Amino acid sequence: MASSSTDVLDGGWGWAIVCASFMAQLLAYGSPQSVGVLYPEWLNAFQEGKGMTAWVGSLVSGVGLIASPICSACVDNFGARPVTIFSGVMVSGGLMLSAFAPNVQFLIFSYGIVVGLGCGLVYAATLTITCQYFDKRRGLALGIVTTGTSVGAFIYASAQNELIVMYGLDGCLLIIGAVALNLMACAGFMRPLNMPGYYLKQKAALERNTEEQLFEKPPLDDLTIIAGSTSTTPDKSLMVKEMLITIDTKDSAVQTEKKKGSFLAGLAIIKVIKKKQQAYSKYMHSMYEIMQDQSMMSFCISIFLFSLGAFPPVLFIEDVAMSQGLMEEVSVIPLVSIGAIASCAGKLLLGMLVDIKWINGIFLYAFTMFAGGLTLFLIPLTKSYLGLQILSFVLGFFSGNWSLTSYITTKIVGLDKLTQAHGILMFFGGFGIMLGPPVVGWFFDWTQSYDLAFYFSGGCVELGAVILLLLNLPCWKRKSAKSSESDRPDVQYTSNCDKVASVA
Structure with missing residues (x-):
C-alpha cells in the first residue's frame, strides 16, 4: 500500500487534479476578482451610496478568508469532491440570485456572503486535494492552481463588460452563474487518495451495527409448533423449554452486557471530552505563542493595513476613470x-526573487508595500487613461506579494505551526479586505472625490511597510525573541518544492 500511494504523488493523475483545480478557481473567482466591472452598474441600478454598495465587493473577497478554518474543516470531514460540488451550487446560485436583487442589501447577502463562502470552499478544496497528490513538486502545482484566480479575473473582466452591453446586468449575472455550474464537472476529477473523516465515521458505525446483530433474538418462527398438532410429545415440550431457558439466559446476558456497555460508553465519552479539552488547550496555547512572536504580529498588522489600502482600487478603479471622464466608452481591456x-x-x-539566498523575504515584502503605497498616492494625480493603465499594472504587480505570505510565515514560525499561523494571517487579511472598500466609499460620499480616499489608502499601506520594516530590524528585536529563536531550529529548504513553494 505504501508503494502504491507514493507512486501516485508528483505526477500521473495529479496533473489532472491541477488542471481541474485551476479551472475551479478560475470559474469561482473570475467574477469576484473582477467585481470592479460590476460596481458602476450597481451604483446606477440601485442609486445607493458608494460606501454601502462597496460592501458587496468587500464581503465576497473577505468572507472566504475569514471563514477559511470552517472551510478547511468541511474539506477534512467530507472530502474535496463533495465540497467542490456544494460550492458550485453556492457560487452559481448566489450569482443567479443576484440577477433578481431588488436592492443592495439583498445583493450583499446573495453576492457578498453566498458567493464569498462558495469561493472559500473552492479555495480550501483545491489546495487540499493538490497537496495530497504532490510532494516534491507541491510548490509548482500550487503555484499553477493559484494563478487561476488572476487568469479568471483577466478573462471575466472583459467578458462581463461584453455581456452587460449585450444582455444587460441581469443577463450577465445569469450567464456567469450558469457557467459557474461547471464547478461540478471540475469536482469529478478530484478522486480522493484518503477517505475523509465523514466516511470513516460511517464505516465504523456500520461495523458496530454488524456486531450488535450477533446478539439479537432468534426469529419467533423457530419457537412455533406446527399448526394442527394437538398432541405434544415429551420431546417437543422438553425442546421448547430448553429453548426458552436459553433465550432467557441470553436476554439476561445481553442486558448485563448493555449495562456494562453503557457504563463503558460513558467513560469513553468522558475520555473523549478530556482529550478534546486537552487538544483545545494545546491549540490555544500554540496560538498564544504565535501571537507573542514579534515578527509574526508585525506581519499580521502589515497584512491588515495592506489589505485595507491596496484592495479598494480593484473595486473602484473603473469608477475612478468614469467619474473623472477619462474613458468615454467601454474599454476592450478593462x-x-x-x-x-x-x-x-x-x-x-x-x-x-525570494528564493535568492541574500534576499530577505520580510524586507522584500516591505519593499512591495512601499512601492504599492507610492502607486496609490499617484492615482489621484493621474489625469489620463493611459496613466491609470500603467498604475493599475504596477499596483497589480506589487499586489502579487500575496504569494510571499506562506513563505514568510514558514520562516517565522516553522513548518509545525504553519497551518495555525497562516489561518491567523488570513483572518487579518480578510478583515482588512472587508473594511477597505466601504471606508473608501464613505470617503467619496463625504468629499465627493476619490483623492482623499486614495491618500488614506496609500497612507495605510506605507504605515504597514514602516511597521514591518522597523519591528524586524536586528536592533529592534527583543531579547526574548532571540532566545526563542535559539530554542527553535531554523527551517531549512533543500528541495525544489521549497524553491517554488512561495508561489502558493
Missing part, C-alpha cells in the same frame, strides 16, 4: 484585467 494579469506575473516573479 483596468481590472490589466491589474489581474500583472498580479499573476508578480506572484511568479516575486516567488522566484
Whole structure:
C-alpha cells in the first residue's frame, strides 16, 4: 500500500487534479476578482451610496478568508469532491440570485456572503486535494492552481463588460452563474487518495451495527409448533423449554452486557471530552505563542493595513476613470484585467526573487508595500487613461506579494505551526479586505472625490511597510525573541518544492 500511494504523488493523475483545480478557481473567482466591472452598474441600478454598495465587493473577497478554518474543516470531514460540488451550487446560485436583487442589501447577502463562502470552499478544496497528490513538486502545482484566480479575473473582466452591453446586468449575472455550474464537472476529477473523516465515521458505525446483530433474538418462527398438532410429545415440550431457558439466559446476558456497555460508553465519552479539552488547550496555547512572536504580529498588522489600502482600487478603479471622464466608452481591456494579469506575473516573479539566498523575504515584502503605497498616492494625480493603465499594472504587480505570505510565515514560525499561523494571517487579511472598500466609499460620499480616499489608502499601506520594516530590524528585536529563536531550529529548504513553494 505504501508503494502504491507514493507512486501516485508528483505526477500521473495529479496533473489532472491541477488542471481541474485551476479551472475551479478560475470559474469561482473570475467574477469576484473582477467585481470592479460590476460596481458602476450597481451604483446606477440601485442609486445607493458608494460606501454601502462597496460592501458587496468587500464581503465576497473577505468572507472566504475569514471563514477559511470552517472551510478547511468541511474539506477534512467530507472530502474535496463533495465540497467542490456544494460550492458550485453556492457560487452559481448566489450569482443567479443576484440577477433578481431588488436592492443592495439583498445583493450583499446573495453576492457578498453566498458567493464569498462558495469561493472559500473552492479555495480550501483545491489546495487540499493538490497537496495530497504532490510532494516534491507541491510548490509548482500550487503555484499553477493559484494563478487561476488572476487568469479568471483577466478573462471575466472583459467578458462581463461584453455581456452587460449585450444582455444587460441581469443577463450577465445569469450567464456567469450558469457557467459557474461547471464547478461540478471540475469536482469529478478530484478522486480522493484518503477517505475523509465523514466516511470513516460511517464505516465504523456500520461495523458496530454488524456486531450488535450477533446478539439479537432468534426469529419467533423457530419457537412455533406446527399448526394442527394437538398432541405434544415429551420431546417437543422438553425442546421448547430448553429453548426458552436459553433465550432467557441470553436476554439476561445481553442486558448485563448493555449495562456494562453503557457504563463503558460513558467513560469513553468522558475520555473523549478530556482529550478534546486537552487538544483545545494545546491549540490555544500554540496560538498564544504565535501571537507573542514579534515578527509574526508585525506581519499580521502589515497584512491588515495592506489589505485595507491596496484592495479598494480593484473595486473602484473603473469608477475612478468614469467619474473623472477619462474613458468615454467601454474599454476592450478593462483596468481590472490589466491589474489581474500583472498580479499573476508578480506572484511568479516575486516567488522566484525570494528564493535568492541574500534576499530577505520580510524586507522584500516591505519593499512591495512601499512601492504599492507610492502607486496609490499617484492615482489621484493621474489625469489620463493611459496613466491609470500603467498604475493599475504596477499596483497589480506589487499586489502579487500575496504569494510571499506562506513563505514568510514558514520562516517565522516553522513548518509545525504553519497551518495555525497562516489561518491567523488570513483572518487579518480578510478583515482588512472587508473594511477597505466601504471606508473608501464613505470617503467619496463625504468629499465627493476619490483623492482623499486614495491618500488614506496609500497612507495605510506605507504605515504597514514602516511597521514591518522597523519591528524586524536586528536592533529592534527583543531579547526574548532571540532566545526563542535559539530554542527553535531554523527551517531549512533543500528541495525544489521549497524553491517554488512561495508561489502558493
